[in-house]
Amino acid sequence: MIKPFSFIFKHLPLKVAYAHCDIPCGIYDPTPMQIAAHTVFRMTQFLKDVKREDETTAEHTIARITHVKEEHGQRLEEELGTLKNDYFKPEHYEAYPTLQTLLSESVKLSVTIRQHIDLEAAEGLIEQVMQIAEIFYKTKGFVPVRVASGYPTEKEIVTHK
Numbered sequence: 454m455i456k457p458f459s460f461i462f463k464h465l466p467l468k469v470a471y472a473h474c475d476i477p478c479g480i481y482d483p484t485p486m487q488i489a490a491h492t493v494f495r496m497t498q499f500l501k502d503v504k505r506e507d508e509t510t511a512e513h514t515i516a517r518i519t520h521v522k523e524e525h526g527q528r529l530e531e532e533l534g535t536l537k538n539d540y541f542k543p544e545h546y547e548a549y550p551t552l553q554t555l556l557s558e559s560v561k562l563s564v565t566i567r568q569h570i571d572l573e574a575a576e577g578l579i580e581q582v583m584q585i586a587e588i589f590y591k592t593k594g595f596v597p598v599r600v601a602s603g604y605p606t607e608k609e610i611v612t613h614k
Contacts, residue, residue, distance in 0.1 A: 483589045486582050489525040492521065497570055526567040549591075583609065597613050599611055
């Protein structure tokens with residue numbers, strides 16, 4: 454009886470579903486989205502600085518940097534989606550009227566940055582993500598603080614007291 458089912462399952466196209474958590478675990482953190490935003494900014498810096506002396510090497514370098522920029526842009530958008538869809542509740546949106554716009558605009562900005570090489574936009578994305586992190590920590594009852602990230606971006610990151 455099992456053999457017919459194994460034949461069916463073996464030949465059906467399967468899709469893997471990913472989620473932060475199928476059970477409301479309560480473990481959310483804005484740090485990964487901040488790291489992703491810094492990485493996107495850093496990759497944008499690298500793309501601006503690619504030397505074109507050897508075209509083959511330049512193309513290879515651009516492909517590798519762009520790949521990392523895409524991965525981290527996607528990760529950032531997933532982290533924003535997790536906070537938007539799983540963590541933030543109606544009372545958060547009421548208490549912080551700019552939150553909905555910040556989340557939506559950050560996703561749009563991330564998409565734009567992935568399509569272009571725009572340092573100013575990448576810097577703006579870091580700022581928006583930090584504002585979201587500040588709101589997140591306030592909803593947890595913490596006092597958010599901006600500190601030097603220690604990253605080569607020389608930008609800040611939000612943590613809490």
